[in-house]
Amino acid sequence: MAVGKPVNIEEQHKLQDALDILAENFEFNENEGAFVTFSRAIAVLKSLPYTISRMGNLDGLPCFGDETRAIIEEILEDGVCSKVESLLCDEKYKARKLFTSVFGVGLKTADKWYRQGFRTLEEIKSAKDLKFTKMQKAGFLYYEDINNAVRRPEADAVGQIIENILHECTPDVTLTLTGGFRRGKESGHDVDFLISCPDEEKYEGLLHKAVSKLNSRGLLLYCDFMEATLEKRKLPSKMYDAMDHFEKCFLILKLSKALVKDGGLSASSVSVVRPPNEGAETEVKTQTKDWKAIRVDLVIVPPQQFAFALLGWTGSRHFERDLRRYTHFEKNMMLDNHGLYDKNKKVFLEAKTEEEIFAHLDLEYIEPWERNA
Ligand code: DCT
Numbered sequence: 147m148a149v150g151k152p153v154n155i156e157e158q159h160k161l162q163d164a165l166d167i168l169a170e171n172f173e174f175n176e177n178e179g180a181f182v183t184f185s186r187a188i189a190v191l192k193s194l195p196y197t198i199s200r201m202g203n204l205d206g207l208p209c210f211g212d213e214t215r216a217i218i219e220e221i222l223e224d225g226v227c228s229k230v231e232s233l234l235c236d237e238k239y240k241a242r243k244l245f246t247s248v249f250g251v252g253l254k255t256a257d258k259w260y261r262q263g264f265r266t267l268e269e270i271k272s273a274k275d276l277k278f279t280k281m282q283k284a285g286f287l288y289y290e291d292i293n294n295a296v297r298r299p300e301a302d303a304v305g306q307i308i309e310n311i312l313h314e315c316t317p318d319v320t321l322t323l324t325g326g327f328r329r330g331k332e333s334g335h336d337v338d339f340l341i342s343c344p345d346e347e348k349y350e351g352l353l354h355k356a357v358s359k360l361n362s363r364g365l366l367l368y369c370d371f372m373e374a375t376l377e378k379r380k381l382p383s384k385m386y387d388a389m390d391h392f393e394k395c396f397l398i399l400k401l402s403k404a405l406v407k408d409g410g411l412s413a414s415s416v417s418v419v420r421p422p423n424e425g426a427e428t429e430v431k432t433q434t435k436d437w438k439a440i441r442v443d444l445v446i447v448p449p450q451q452f453a454f455a456l457l458g459w460t461g462s463r464h465f466e467r468d469l470r471r472y473t474h475f476e477k478n479m480m481l482d483n484h485g486l487y488d489k490n491k492k493v494f495l496e497a498k499t500e501e502e503i504f505a506h507l508d509l510e511y512i513e514p515w516e517r518n519a
């Protein structure tokens with residue numbers, strides 16, 4: 147492998163950003179194959195301890211095919227990639243990116259708004275005849291906060307609040323931080339937690355009780371419950387990104403900046419709040435805000451499925467996809483957030499810890515912080 151100069155962050159980001167934009171557009175166009183190819187190349191770039199400054203630096207690296215190589219070659223020669231440049235000016239790409247940045251807005255809705263001629267969020271919010279879901283209303287209302295990454299001290303503060311409330315409900319419950327923060331990331335788009343308890347009888351109503359306590363303390367800005375559908379599950383799902391069957395809720399919580407260990411952002415930051423469907427003629431309320439809206443996922447997990455849920459919810463999505471492909475193609479087994487099924491022996495394999503799951507798969511244990519790619 148040809149080793150290049152030490153990492154030049156700016157140069158490396160130029161390559162990553164270009165591939166990111168192209169990958170995102172493949173995802174918008176539901177071109178799963180190209181999306182995965184580009185995402186893998188991005189993951190390799192992110193892991194390199196040196197900068198790609200000439201094509202020879204790619205020699206021996208996995209996951210770079212003709213297409214990704216051509217993009218990199220063009221950037222190394224011209225400083226920019228023409229495909230990326232034209233996408234950045236493309237009305238449809240820009241609208242899809244902007245509209246899907248609102249919590250609760252998926253590609254279908256984004257495309258519908260685009261076809262209806264909308265191009266900006268202001269246009270959408272002031273359109274009198276558009277109907278919004280409860281989730282989208284919250285998405286617009288807390289847009290700025292939600293699109294501002296959650297930082298680790300904020301995730302810790304949220305964890306403390308939820309843990310205290312859960313312990314008021316039942317003392318032997320445990321709250322486990324998962325998602326990107328468990329992988330050691332310093333920031334993320336939300337905070338993901340698993341809730342578990344050795345005694346399954348205590349699960350009944352626990353999530354609803356905890357959320358109602360959050361509400362009565364004025365900390366709940368939005369809540370969407372999903373009831374458990376555990377009885378529907380038979381074999382592990384083949385769809386790597388299918389929603390699992392645990393009882394869960396997607397929340398937006400109001401986190402007081404005073405509770406954040408490093409003080410958070412300045413308590414005097416000013417925020418403009420204008421709900422959707424209220425045009426420019428509506429008086430805009432300017433508020434001094436000493437809190438931040440934070441997206442939180444809470445998932446209730448039965449003890450015998452905890453290790454699988456932890457492995458699944460720790461991510462990253464790319465890691466999960468690759469692990470499940472390996473499980474399927476190399477081991478003839480099926481893995482999801484609930485369990486591991488051996489298709490040869492026709493049995494479910496039990497595991498109390500993630501280490502035991504890796505052992506079933508004949509893999510060395512991979513630490514959460516090594517699962518970013
Ligand atoms: N996941 C899952 N089922 C879902 C949603 C997510 O199994 N319905 C898994 C995939 C990755 C992990 O949980 C966390 O999901 P995200 O929060 O989307 O990803 P993240 O890695 O935590 O990214 P971020 O740091 O941006 O939150």
Ligand code: MG
Nearest residue numbers: 325326336338
């Ligand atoms: Mg997350």
